[in-house]
Amino acid sequence: MIEYTSTRHNPGIDPTLHLWGWEIPVYLFLGGLVAGLMMLSGYHLLRSRWDHDRAHGHYVTAPLFSLALLSAGMLTLFLDLEHKVQVWRLYLTFRPASPMSWGSWILLLVYPALAASALLTLPDSLPRLVRRLPVLSRVAATLSGRDGTVHLIGFANLVLGAMLGVYTGVLLSALGARPLWNSALLGPLFLFSGLSTGAATLHLLSHLTPRARGDAPGFSDALASVLVTWLRPPSAPEGSRKLEQADNSFLTIELVLLALFFGGLMTSTLAHQTGARLLLTGPWAAPFWVFVVGSGILLPLLLQFLQAQRRIQSTLVPALLVIGGGLALRFILVAAGQASHWSIALP
Amino acid sequence: MSRYIMVIDTRRCVGCQDCVVACQTENNVPSGYCRDWITETASGEYPTVRLEIRSERCNHCDNPPCVHCCPTGASHVHERGGVVLVTPEKCIGCKACLASCPYDARFIHPKGYADKCTFCIHRVERGLDPACVSVCPTHCMHFGDAEDPLSGVSRLLATRPHHTLLPEAGTKPRIYYLT
Ligand code: SF4
Ligand code: SF4
Numbered sequence: 001m002i003e004y005t006s007t008r009h010n011p012g013i014d015p016t017l018h019l020w021g022w023e024i025p026v027y028l029f030l031g032g033l034v035a036g037l038m039m040l041s042g043y044h045l046l047r048s049r050w051d052h053d054r055a056h057g058h059y060v061t062a063p064l065f066s067l068a069l070l071s072a073g074m075l076t077l078f079l080d081l082e083h084k085v086q087v088w089r090l091y092l093t094f095r096p097a098s099p100m101s102w103g104s105w106i107l108l109l110v111y112p113a114l115a116a117s118a119l120l121t122l123p124d125s126l127p128r129l130v131r132r133l134p135v136l137s138r139v140a141a142t143l144s145g146r147d148g149t150v151h152l153i154g155f156a157n158l159v160l161g162a163m164l165g166v167y168t169g170v171l172l173s174a175l176g177a178r179p180l181w182n183s184a185l186l187g188p189l190f191l192f193s194g195l196s197t198g199a200a201t202l203h204l205l206s207h208l209t210p211r212a213r214g215d216a217p218g219f220s221d222a223l224a225s226v227l228v229t230w231l232r233p234p235s236a237p238e239g240s241r242k243l244e245q246a247d248n249s250f251l252t253i254e255l256v257l258l259a260l261f262f263g264g265l266m267t268s269t270l271a272h273q274t275g276a277r278l279l280l281t282g283p284w285a286a287p288f289w290v291f292v293v294g295s296g297i298l299l300p301l302l303l304q305f306l307q308a309q310r311r312i313q314s315t316l317v318p319a320l321l322v323i324g325g326g327l328a329l330r331f332i333l334v335a336a337g338q339a340s341h342w343s344i345a346l347p
Numbered sequence: 348m349s350r351y352i353m354v355i356d357t358r359r360c361v362g363c364q365d366c367v368v369a370c371q372t373e374n375n376v377p378s379g380y381c382r383d384w385i386t387e388t389a390s391g392e393y394p395t396v397r398l399e400i401r402s403e404r405c406n407h408c409d410n411p412p413c414v415h416c417c418p419t420g421a422s423h424v425h426e427r428g429g430v431v432l433v434t435p436e437k438c439i440g441c442k443a444c445l446a447s448c449p450y451d452a453r454f455i456h457p458k459g460y461a462d463k464c465t466f467c468i469h470r471v472e473r474g475l476d477p478a479c480v481s482v483c484p485t486h487c488m489h490f491g492d493a494e495d496p497l498s499g500v501s502r503l504l505a506t507r508p509h510h511t512l513l514p515e516a517g518t519k520p521r522i523y524y525l526t
Binding site: 001002008009012013019081083084089095097099100101104174178269271338342 | 364367379380381384385386387388389390391392403412415416417418419420421436437438439440441442443445446447448449451453454455458459460513515516517
Protein backbone atom coordinates (compact mmCIF):
# COMPACT_ATOMS: atom_id res chain seq x y z
CA MET A 1 0.00 0.00 0.00
CA ILE A 2 1.28 3.44 -0.80
CA GLU A 3 -0.32 6.76 0.03
CA TYR A 4 1.04 9.96 -1.42
CA THR A 5 0.13 13.55 -0.59
CA SER A 6 1.64 16.78 -1.85
CA THR A 7 1.12 20.41 -0.91
CA ARG A 8 1.93 21.58 -4.44
CA HIS A 9 -0.95 23.26 -6.25
CA ASN A 10 0.56 25.03 -9.23
CA PRO A 11 -1.91 26.06 -11.94
CA GLY A 12 -1.44 24.02 -15.13
CA ILE A 13 0.56 21.39 -13.24
CA ASP A 14 -1.60 19.92 -10.48
CA PRO A 15 -3.34 17.56 -9.98
CA THR A 16 -2.21 16.37 -13.42
CA LEU A 17 -0.40 18.28 -16.11
CA HIS A 18 -2.78 20.32 -18.31
CA LEU A 19 -0.53 22.69 -20.20
CA TRP A 20 -1.85 22.25 -23.71
CA GLY A 21 -5.50 22.69 -24.63
CA TRP A 22 -6.91 22.77 -28.18
CA GLU A 23 -4.15 24.86 -29.77
CA ILE A 24 -1.34 22.29 -29.89
CA PRO A 25 -3.48 19.36 -31.14
CA VAL A 26 -4.91 21.59 -33.88
CA TYR A 27 -1.40 22.77 -34.78
CA LEU A 28 -0.10 19.18 -34.91
CA PHE A 29 -3.08 18.15 -37.03
CA LEU A 30 -2.70 21.02 -39.50
CA GLY A 31 1.08 20.53 -39.62
CA GLY A 32 0.59 16.82 -40.43
CA LEU A 33 -2.09 17.56 -43.00
CA VAL A 34 0.08 20.14 -44.77
CA ALA A 35 3.01 17.71 -44.64
CA GLY A 36 0.84 15.09 -46.36
CA LEU A 37 -0.36 17.56 -49.00
CA MET A 38 3.21 18.72 -49.66
CA MET A 39 4.49 15.18 -50.09
CA LEU A 40 1.66 14.18 -52.41
CA SER A 41 1.86 17.28 -54.57
CA GLY A 42 5.68 17.15 -54.49
CA TYR A 43 5.52 13.58 -55.76
CA HIS A 44 3.06 14.66 -58.45
CA LEU A 45 5.42 17.44 -59.60
CA LEU A 46 8.33 15.02 -59.72
CA ARG A 47 6.40 12.46 -61.71
CA SER A 48 4.63 14.62 -64.28
CA ARG A 49 5.58 17.16 -66.87
CA TRP A 50 4.04 20.47 -65.84
CA ASP A 51 1.87 21.86 -68.55
CA HIS A 52 -0.92 24.38 -67.95
CA ASP A 53 -2.98 23.03 -70.78
CA ARG A 54 -3.27 19.67 -69.10
CA ALA A 55 -5.64 19.07 -66.23
CA HIS A 56 -3.89 18.49 -62.94
CA GLY A 57 -7.17 18.38 -61.05
CA HIS A 58 -6.84 18.56 -57.31
CA TYR A 59 -3.09 19.23 -57.30
CA VAL A 60 -3.78 22.70 -58.62
CA THR A 61 -5.33 24.16 -55.47
CA ALA A 62 -3.41 22.02 -52.94
CA PRO A 63 -0.42 24.40 -52.50
CA LEU A 64 -2.65 27.44 -51.88
CA PHE A 65 -4.77 25.42 -49.48
CA SER A 66 -1.61 24.22 -47.74
CA LEU A 67 -0.36 27.78 -47.31
CA ALA A 68 -3.66 28.82 -45.76
CA LEU A 69 -3.79 25.77 -43.47
CA LEU A 70 -0.16 26.10 -42.40
CA SER A 71 -0.67 29.76 -41.54
CA ALA A 72 -3.74 28.81 -39.49
CA GLY A 73 -1.58 26.20 -37.73
CA MET A 74 1.15 28.74 -37.02
CA LEU A 75 -1.51 31.03 -35.59
CA THR A 76 -2.73 28.34 -33.17
CA LEU A 77 0.89 27.65 -32.16
CA PHE A 78 1.37 31.35 -31.51
CA LEU A 79 -1.86 31.50 -29.50
CA ASP A 80 -0.48 28.76 -27.25
CA LEU A 81 2.67 30.70 -26.33
CA GLU A 82 2.51 32.29 -22.89
CA HIS A 83 5.16 34.93 -23.56
CA LYS A 84 4.13 36.03 -27.05
CA VAL A 85 6.22 39.20 -27.22
CA GLN A 86 9.40 37.09 -27.17
CA VAL A 87 8.41 34.81 -30.06
CA TRP A 88 11.18 36.24 -32.30
CA ARG A 89 13.72 34.61 -29.95
CA LEU A 90 13.05 31.34 -31.79
CA TYR A 91 14.98 32.71 -34.74
CA LEU A 92 17.98 34.07 -32.88
CA THR A 93 19.40 30.61 -32.22
CA PHE A 94 19.33 27.03 -33.42
CA ARG A 95 19.34 24.39 -30.68
CA PRO A 96 19.96 20.97 -32.18
CA ALA A 97 18.70 19.10 -29.09
CA SER A 98 15.34 20.89 -29.17
CA PRO A 99 12.67 19.52 -31.55
CA MET A 100 10.81 22.81 -31.20
CA SER A 101 13.86 24.67 -32.50
CA TRP A 102 14.09 22.24 -35.44
CA GLY A 103 10.39 22.79 -36.06
CA SER A 104 10.60 26.54 -36.18
CA TRP A 105 13.46 26.43 -38.70
CA ILE A 106 11.77 23.71 -40.76
CA LEU A 107 8.65 25.90 -40.94
CA LEU A 108 10.80 28.74 -42.22
CA LEU A 109 11.97 26.50 -45.10
CA VAL A 110 8.53 25.03 -45.72
CA TYR A 111 6.99 28.41 -46.60
CA PRO A 112 9.22 29.18 -49.63
CA ALA A 113 8.83 25.62 -50.93
CA LEU A 114 5.04 25.87 -50.64
CA ALA A 115 5.03 29.39 -52.07
CA ALA A 116 7.02 28.18 -55.10
CA SER A 117 4.55 25.41 -55.84
CA ALA A 118 1.64 27.79 -55.23
CA LEU A 119 3.10 30.26 -57.76
CA LEU A 120 3.67 27.45 -60.21
CA THR A 121 0.01 26.43 -60.05
CA LEU A 122 -1.45 29.94 -59.79
CA PRO A 123 -2.65 30.26 -63.42
CA ASP A 124 -4.86 27.22 -62.78
CA SER A 125 -5.89 27.86 -59.20
CA LEU A 126 -6.58 31.60 -59.38
CA PRO A 127 -7.01 32.32 -63.12
CA ARG A 128 -8.84 35.61 -62.58
CA LEU A 129 -6.11 37.00 -60.35
CA VAL A 130 -3.41 35.96 -62.79
CA ARG A 131 -5.30 37.60 -65.66
CA ARG A 132 -5.40 40.83 -63.70
CA LEU A 133 -1.74 40.67 -62.63
CA PRO A 134 0.25 39.47 -65.66
CA VAL A 135 3.46 39.50 -63.63
CA LEU A 136 2.18 36.44 -61.76
CA SER A 137 1.66 34.66 -65.00
CA ARG A 138 5.24 35.48 -66.05
CA VAL A 139 6.58 34.12 -62.73
CA ALA A 140 4.52 30.96 -63.12
CA ALA A 141 5.73 30.59 -66.70
CA THR A 142 9.36 30.96 -65.61
CA LEU A 143 8.93 28.37 -62.87
CA SER A 144 7.12 25.88 -65.07
CA GLY A 145 9.29 26.60 -68.12
CA ARG A 146 12.02 24.17 -67.23
CA ASP A 147 11.49 20.62 -66.06
CA GLY A 148 14.50 20.95 -63.76
CA THR A 149 12.88 23.79 -61.80
CA VAL A 150 9.57 21.95 -61.51
CA HIS A 151 11.35 18.85 -60.27
CA LEU A 152 13.38 20.87 -57.79
CA ILE A 153 10.17 22.38 -56.37
CA GLY A 154 8.63 18.91 -56.26
CA PHE A 155 11.66 17.45 -54.52
CA ALA A 156 11.77 20.29 -51.96
CA ASN A 157 8.09 19.78 -51.18
CA LEU A 158 8.57 16.02 -50.82
CA VAL A 159 11.56 16.27 -48.47
CA LEU A 160 10.37 19.22 -46.40
CA GLY A 161 6.89 17.68 -46.17
CA ALA A 162 8.43 14.49 -44.74
CA MET A 163 10.48 16.50 -42.27
CA LEU A 164 7.44 18.51 -41.19
CA GLY A 165 5.31 15.38 -40.78
CA VAL A 166 7.89 13.52 -38.71
CA TYR A 167 8.64 16.60 -36.63
CA THR A 168 5.03 16.92 -35.45
CA GLY A 169 5.45 13.51 -33.80
CA VAL A 170 9.02 14.00 -32.57
CA LEU A 171 7.86 17.15 -30.80
CA LEU A 172 5.97 14.90 -28.39
CA SER A 173 8.20 11.83 -28.38
CA ALA A 174 11.21 13.90 -27.27
CA LEU A 175 9.46 14.78 -24.00
CA GLY A 176 10.78 11.82 -22.03
CA ALA A 177 8.88 12.70 -18.86
CA ARG A 178 5.60 11.53 -20.43
CA PRO A 179 5.88 7.76 -20.97
CA LEU A 180 2.92 7.55 -23.37
CA TRP A 181 4.79 9.75 -25.86
CA ASN A 182 8.07 7.88 -25.39
CA SER A 183 8.15 6.10 -28.71
CA ALA A 184 10.23 6.74 -31.79
CA LEU A 185 7.21 5.47 -33.74
CA LEU A 186 5.26 8.63 -32.97
CA GLY A 187 7.13 10.46 -35.77
CA PRO A 188 6.28 7.92 -38.51
CA LEU A 189 2.76 7.51 -37.06
CA PHE A 190 2.04 11.22 -37.36
CA LEU A 191 3.68 11.28 -40.80
CA PHE A 192 1.40 8.54 -42.15
CA SER A 193 -1.61 10.00 -40.41
CA GLY A 194 -0.67 13.29 -42.11
CA LEU A 195 -0.37 11.52 -45.46
CA SER A 196 -3.79 9.87 -45.06
CA THR A 197 -5.46 13.16 -44.06
CA GLY A 198 -3.56 14.86 -46.91
CA ALA A 199 -4.83 12.31 -49.43
CA ALA A 200 -8.35 12.70 -48.02
CA THR A 201 -8.11 16.48 -48.36
CA LEU A 202 -6.91 16.16 -51.96
CA HIS A 203 -9.89 13.91 -52.51
CA LEU A 204 -12.17 16.62 -51.13
CA LEU A 205 -10.44 19.25 -53.25
CA SER A 206 -10.76 17.08 -56.33
CA HIS A 207 -14.51 17.59 -56.17
CA LEU A 208 -14.12 21.32 -55.97
CA THR A 209 -11.47 22.17 -58.54
CA PRO A 210 -11.82 22.50 -62.30
CA ARG A 211 -11.32 19.37 -64.33
CA ALA A 212 -10.20 21.27 -67.36
CA ARG A 213 -8.72 24.67 -67.74
CA GLY A 214 -11.19 27.49 -68.19
CA ASP A 215 -14.31 26.38 -66.34
CA ALA A 216 -12.75 27.26 -63.05
CA PRO A 217 -14.70 28.21 -59.95
CA GLY A 218 -11.22 28.71 -58.43
CA PHE A 219 -9.99 28.74 -54.90
CA SER A 220 -12.34 31.48 -53.73
CA ASP A 221 -15.46 29.40 -54.36
CA ALA A 222 -14.06 26.35 -52.64
CA LEU A 223 -15.92 26.66 -49.34
CA ALA A 224 -19.29 27.12 -51.01
CA SER A 225 -18.54 24.15 -53.22
CA VAL A 226 -17.79 21.97 -50.19
CA LEU A 227 -21.37 22.38 -49.05
CA VAL A 228 -22.84 21.84 -52.49
CA THR A 229 -20.75 18.73 -53.19
CA TRP A 230 -21.54 17.33 -49.79
CA LEU A 231 -25.24 17.38 -50.59
CA ARG A 232 -25.02 15.32 -53.74
CA PRO A 233 -22.84 12.26 -54.28
CA PRO A 234 -20.14 13.41 -56.68
CA SER A 235 -18.96 11.44 -59.63
CA ALA A 236 -15.43 10.19 -59.18
CA PRO A 237 -13.12 12.58 -61.05
CA GLU A 238 -9.93 11.55 -62.76
CA GLY A 239 -7.26 10.52 -60.27
CA SER A 240 -9.78 10.07 -57.49
CA ARG A 241 -9.54 6.29 -57.50
CA LYS A 242 -5.78 6.45 -57.28
CA LEU A 243 -6.12 8.74 -54.29
CA GLU A 244 -8.49 6.34 -52.58
CA GLN A 245 -5.99 3.54 -53.13
CA ALA A 246 -3.16 5.69 -51.79
CA ASP A 247 -5.28 6.67 -48.82
CA ASN A 248 -6.03 3.02 -48.10
CA SER A 249 -2.30 2.20 -48.13
CA PHE A 250 -1.56 5.08 -45.76
CA LEU A 251 -4.37 4.03 -43.43
CA THR A 252 -3.13 0.43 -43.40
CA ILE A 253 0.42 1.56 -42.58
CA GLU A 254 -0.99 3.86 -39.87
CA LEU A 255 -2.86 0.92 -38.36
CA VAL A 256 0.32 -1.19 -38.33
CA LEU A 257 2.30 1.68 -36.78
CA LEU A 258 -0.36 2.12 -34.10
CA ALA A 259 -0.14 -1.58 -33.28
CA LEU A 260 3.67 -1.39 -33.10
CA PHE A 261 3.46 1.79 -31.00
CA PHE A 262 1.31 0.02 -28.40
CA GLY A 263 3.34 -3.18 -28.71
CA GLY A 264 6.48 -1.23 -27.85
CA LEU A 265 4.91 0.53 -24.88
CA MET A 266 3.23 -2.59 -23.49
CA THR A 267 6.52 -4.51 -23.51
CA SER A 268 8.39 -1.67 -21.81
CA THR A 269 8.42 -0.42 -18.20
CA LEU A 270 5.37 -0.23 -15.92
CA ALA A 271 5.22 3.54 -16.52
CA HIS A 272 4.98 2.96 -20.29
CA GLN A 273 2.39 0.21 -19.85
CA THR A 274 0.33 2.48 -17.59
CA GLY A 275 0.60 5.23 -20.22
CA ALA A 276 -0.55 2.91 -23.03
CA ARG A 277 -3.48 1.69 -20.92
CA LEU A 278 -4.79 5.26 -20.73
CA LEU A 279 -5.76 4.80 -24.38
CA LEU A 280 -6.36 1.06 -24.56
CA THR A 281 -8.61 0.55 -21.54
CA GLY A 282 -8.46 3.77 -19.52
CA PRO A 283 -10.28 7.11 -19.57
CA TRP A 284 -9.44 7.83 -23.23
CA ALA A 285 -10.31 4.32 -24.48
CA ALA A 286 -13.82 5.12 -25.72
CA PRO A 287 -12.92 8.12 -27.91
CA PHE A 288 -9.71 6.38 -29.04
CA TRP A 289 -11.36 3.16 -30.23
CA VAL A 290 -14.43 4.89 -31.66
CA PHE A 291 -13.00 8.00 -33.34
CA VAL A 292 -9.38 7.07 -34.11
CA VAL A 293 -9.47 3.34 -34.83
CA GLY A 294 -13.16 2.80 -35.70
CA SER A 295 -14.45 5.76 -37.68
CA GLY A 296 -10.98 7.21 -38.38
CA ILE A 297 -9.25 4.17 -39.90
CA LEU A 298 -11.30 0.94 -40.16
CA LEU A 299 -14.56 2.38 -41.50
CA PRO A 300 -12.96 4.55 -44.22
CA LEU A 301 -10.75 1.60 -45.17
CA LEU A 302 -13.85 -0.53 -45.67
CA LEU A 303 -15.82 2.17 -47.47
CA GLN A 304 -12.96 3.02 -49.81
CA PHE A 305 -12.40 -0.66 -50.50
CA LEU A 306 -16.08 -1.10 -51.42
CA GLN A 307 -15.97 2.07 -53.54
CA ALA A 308 -12.92 0.78 -55.36
CA GLN A 309 -14.79 -2.48 -56.07
CA ARG A 310 -17.69 -0.30 -57.31
CA ARG A 311 -20.01 -2.05 -54.88
CA ILE A 312 -21.13 1.28 -53.38
CA GLN A 313 -21.32 4.76 -54.79
CA SER A 314 -18.34 7.02 -54.27
CA THR A 315 -18.98 9.73 -51.67
CA LEU A 316 -16.92 12.14 -49.63
CA VAL A 317 -17.80 10.33 -46.40
CA PRO A 318 -14.55 8.28 -46.11
CA ALA A 319 -12.43 11.40 -46.73
CA LEU A 320 -14.27 13.32 -44.01
CA LEU A 321 -13.97 10.37 -41.62
CA VAL A 322 -10.21 10.16 -42.21
CA ILE A 323 -9.78 13.86 -41.52
CA GLY A 324 -11.87 13.57 -38.34
CA GLY A 325 -9.80 10.56 -37.25
CA GLY A 326 -6.53 12.47 -37.75
CA LEU A 327 -7.81 15.35 -35.64
CA ALA A 328 -9.05 12.97 -32.92
CA LEU A 329 -5.65 11.18 -32.86
CA ARG A 330 -3.86 14.45 -32.03
CA PHE A 331 -6.40 15.58 -29.45
CA ILE A 332 -6.41 12.24 -27.63
CA LEU A 333 -2.64 11.70 -27.70
CA VAL A 334 -1.89 15.22 -26.47
CA ALA A 335 -4.44 14.98 -23.65
CA ALA A 336 -3.60 11.44 -22.50
CA GLY A 337 0.16 12.01 -22.82
CA GLN A 338 0.01 14.89 -20.36
CA ALA A 339 -1.71 12.61 -17.86
CA SER A 340 0.93 9.89 -18.19
CA HIS A 341 3.73 10.10 -15.68
CA TRP A 342 6.75 8.21 -14.39
CA SER A 343 5.66 8.35 -10.76
CA ILE A 344 2.55 6.30 -11.52
CA ALA A 345 4.94 3.39 -11.60
CA LEU A 346 6.35 4.02 -8.14
CA PRO A 347 5.98 0.98 -5.90
CA MET B 348 34.05 23.16 -11.49
CA SER B 349 31.70 23.15 -8.54
CA ARG B 350 28.60 20.97 -8.53
CA TYR B 351 25.96 22.25 -6.13
CA ILE B 352 23.65 19.71 -4.56
CA MET B 353 21.14 19.57 -1.74
CA VAL B 354 20.99 16.81 0.84
CA ILE B 355 17.75 16.57 2.83
CA ASP B 356 17.35 14.42 5.92
CA THR B 357 13.90 12.82 5.77
CA ARG B 358 14.37 11.52 9.33
CA ARG B 359 14.41 15.08 10.63
CA CYS B 360 11.90 16.80 8.36
CA VAL B 361 8.54 17.35 10.07
CA GLY B 362 6.80 18.92 7.07
CA CYS B 363 6.37 22.32 8.73
CA GLN B 364 6.48 24.14 5.34
CA ASP B 365 8.86 26.84 6.57
CA CYS B 366 11.01 26.20 3.48
CA VAL B 367 7.98 26.76 1.24
CA VAL B 368 7.12 30.10 2.86
CA ALA B 369 10.78 31.22 2.98
CA CYS B 370 11.11 30.59 -0.76
CA GLN B 371 7.89 32.42 -1.58
CA THR B 372 9.05 35.44 0.44
CA GLU B 373 12.65 35.43 -0.76
CA ASN B 374 11.81 34.98 -4.43
CA ASN B 375 8.56 36.91 -4.67
CA VAL B 376 6.76 33.78 -5.85
CA PRO B 377 3.27 34.86 -7.03
CA SER B 378 0.48 33.86 -4.71
CA GLY B 379 -1.08 30.50 -5.54
CA TYR B 380 2.25 29.14 -6.85
CA CYS B 381 5.20 27.43 -5.21
CA ARG B 382 8.77 26.64 -6.22
CA ASP B 383 9.15 24.07 -3.43
CA TRP B 384 6.59 21.92 -1.69
CA ILE B 385 6.15 19.14 0.85
CA THR B 386 5.22 15.56 0.00
CA GLU B 387 4.40 12.68 2.32
CA THR B 388 4.66 9.07 1.24
CA ALA B 389 3.26 6.39 3.53
CA SER B 390 4.09 2.86 2.45
CA GLY B 391 3.75 -0.67 3.80
CA GLU B 392 1.04 -2.41 5.86
CA TYR B 393 0.21 -1.81 9.50
CA PRO B 394 2.15 -2.26 11.80
CA THR B 395 5.22 -1.87 9.57
CA VAL B 396 4.28 1.42 7.97
CA ARG B 397 6.98 3.80 6.76
CA LEU B 398 6.40 7.53 6.46
CA GLU B 399 8.72 9.76 4.48
CA ILE B 400 8.28 13.52 4.51
CA ARG B 401 10.22 15.37 1.83
CA SER B 402 10.80 18.95 0.86
CA GLU B 403 10.83 18.85 -2.96
CA ARG B 404 11.85 21.31 -5.66
CA CYS B 405 13.65 21.36 -9.03
CA ASN B 406 16.39 18.71 -8.88
CA HIS B 407 18.87 20.77 -10.93
CA CYS B 408 19.47 17.60 -12.89
CA ASP B 409 22.89 16.74 -14.30
CA ASN B 410 21.13 15.62 -17.47
CA PRO B 411 18.35 18.21 -17.66
CA PRO B 412 15.69 17.50 -20.34
CA CYS B 413 14.22 20.96 -19.70
CA VAL B 414 17.44 22.56 -20.95
CA HIS B 415 17.79 20.22 -23.93
CA CYS B 416 14.26 20.84 -25.22
CA CYS B 417 14.28 24.63 -24.81
CA PRO B 418 14.17 26.20 -28.31
CA THR B 419 15.54 29.60 -27.30
CA GLY B 420 18.24 28.81 -24.75
CA ALA B 421 16.18 30.48 -21.99
CA SER B 422 16.60 27.33 -19.92
CA HIS B 423 20.32 26.89 -19.32
CA VAL B 424 22.95 25.49 -17.00
CA HIS B 425 24.69 28.23 -15.00
CA GLU B 426 28.48 28.07 -14.90
CA ARG B 427 28.35 28.33 -11.15
CA GLY B 428 27.63 24.95 -9.58
CA GLY B 429 25.77 23.67 -12.66
CA VAL B 430 22.53 25.24 -11.41
CA VAL B 431 19.65 25.01 -13.92
CA LEU B 432 18.14 28.46 -14.53
CA VAL B 433 15.64 30.25 -16.78
CA THR B 434 16.26 33.66 -18.35
CA PRO B 435 12.75 35.20 -18.35
CA GLU B 436 13.54 37.67 -21.19
CA LYS B 437 14.50 34.79 -23.49
CA CYS B 438 11.53 32.55 -22.65
CA ILE B 439 8.64 32.40 -25.15
CA GLY B 440 6.43 30.36 -22.81
CA CYS B 441 6.19 27.34 -25.11
CA LYS B 442 5.91 25.03 -22.09
CA ALA B 443 8.14 22.31 -23.60
CA CYS B 444 10.33 22.41 -20.49
CA LEU B 445 7.32 22.00 -18.20
CA ALA B 446 6.22 18.93 -20.13
CA SER B 447 9.75 17.50 -20.20
CA CYS B 448 10.34 17.61 -16.44
CA PRO B 449 9.50 14.28 -14.78
CA TYR B 450 9.17 16.06 -11.43
CA ASP B 451 6.72 18.73 -12.62
CA ALA B 452 9.02 21.22 -10.91
CA ARG B 453 8.24 24.14 -13.22
CA PHE B 454 5.23 26.35 -13.77
CA ILE B 455 4.33 29.31 -15.95
CA HIS B 456 4.69 32.56 -14.05
CA PRO B 457 1.63 34.82 -14.45
CA LYS B 458 3.91 37.11 -16.49
CA GLY B 459 4.26 34.32 -19.07
CA TYR B 460 7.69 32.77 -18.59
CA ALA B 461 8.75 29.42 -17.15
CA ASP B 462 9.67 29.65 -13.48
CA LYS B 463 11.13 27.32 -10.86
CA CYS B 464 13.67 26.96 -8.03
CA THR B 465 16.99 28.71 -8.68
CA PHE B 466 18.84 27.22 -5.67
CA CYS B 467 18.68 30.92 -4.60
CA ILE B 468 21.73 31.54 -6.79
CA HIS B 469 21.57 35.26 -5.90
CA ARG B 470 22.16 34.32 -2.24
CA VAL B 471 24.68 31.59 -2.98
CA GLU B 472 26.80 34.04 -4.99
CA ARG B 473 26.98 36.17 -1.82
CA GLY B 474 28.13 33.19 0.22
CA LEU B 475 24.71 32.49 1.78
CA ASP B 476 22.68 29.29 1.84
CA PRO B 477 19.45 29.09 -0.18
CA ALA B 478 16.52 30.61 1.77
CA CYS B 479 14.83 27.24 2.38
CA VAL B 480 18.03 25.75 3.83
CA SER B 481 18.68 28.73 6.05
CA VAL B 482 15.24 28.78 7.72
CA CYS B 483 14.71 25.06 8.32
CA PRO B 484 14.03 24.74 12.08
CA THR B 485 15.13 21.09 12.21
CA HIS B 486 18.32 21.70 10.16
CA CYS B 487 17.33 18.87 7.90
CA MET B 488 18.52 20.58 4.70
CA HIS B 489 22.13 20.90 3.60
CA PHE B 490 23.50 22.73 0.58
CA GLY B 491 27.02 22.53 -0.83
CA ASP B 492 29.51 21.43 -3.44
CA ALA B 493 29.59 17.72 -4.22
CA GLU B 494 32.94 18.10 -6.01
CA ASP B 495 34.59 19.02 -2.72
CA PRO B 496 35.09 15.74 -0.78
CA LEU B 497 35.35 17.67 2.49
CA SER B 498 32.07 19.59 2.13
CA GLY B 499 29.24 18.79 4.54
CA VAL B 500 27.05 17.40 1.76
CA SER B 501 29.81 15.08 0.46
CA ARG B 502 30.39 13.70 3.94
CA LEU B 503 26.68 13.10 4.53
CA LEU B 504 26.40 11.21 1.24
CA ALA B 505 29.49 9.17 2.11
CA THR B 506 28.14 8.13 5.49
CA ARG B 507 24.34 7.94 5.25
CA PRO B 508 22.02 5.83 3.06
CA HIS B 509 20.19 8.03 0.57
CA HIS B 510 18.06 8.01 -2.54
CA THR B 511 17.02 10.36 -5.32
CA LEU B 512 13.60 10.78 -6.94
CA LEU B 513 12.72 8.86 -10.10
CA PRO B 514 16.31 7.90 -10.98
CA GLU B 515 14.76 5.68 -13.69
CA ALA B 516 13.80 8.82 -15.64
CA GLY B 517 17.52 9.24 -16.39
CA THR B 518 17.80 12.92 -15.48
CA LYS B 519 20.46 12.39 -12.77
CA PRO B 520 18.76 14.50 -10.10
CA ARG B 521 20.93 16.41 -7.61
CA ILE B 522 18.66 16.49 -4.57
CA TYR B 523 19.50 13.59 -2.29
CA TYR B 524 17.20 12.33 0.45
CA LEU B 525 18.79 10.72 3.51
CA THR B 526 16.77 7.81 4.86
S1 SF4 C 1 13.95 18.84 -11.93
FE1 SF4 C 1 12.88 19.30 -13.82
S2 SF4 C 1 13.13 21.51 -14.10
FE2 SF4 C 1 14.66 20.85 -12.62
S3 SF4 C 1 16.52 20.44 -13.82
FE3 SF4 C 1 15.44 18.48 -13.56
S4 SF4 C 1 14.16 18.33 -15.39
FE4 SF4 C 1 14.80 20.48 -15.25
S1 SF4 D 1 8.84 27.69 -21.78
FE1 SF4 D 1 10.61 29.08 -21.93
S2 SF4 D 1 12.25 28.08 -20.79
FE2 SF4 D 1 10.68 26.54 -21.19
S3 SF4 D 1 11.33 25.52 -23.09
FE3 SF4 D 1 9.92 27.17 -23.70
S4 SF4 D 1 11.25 28.93 -24.09
FE4 SF4 D 1 12.49 27.46 -22.92
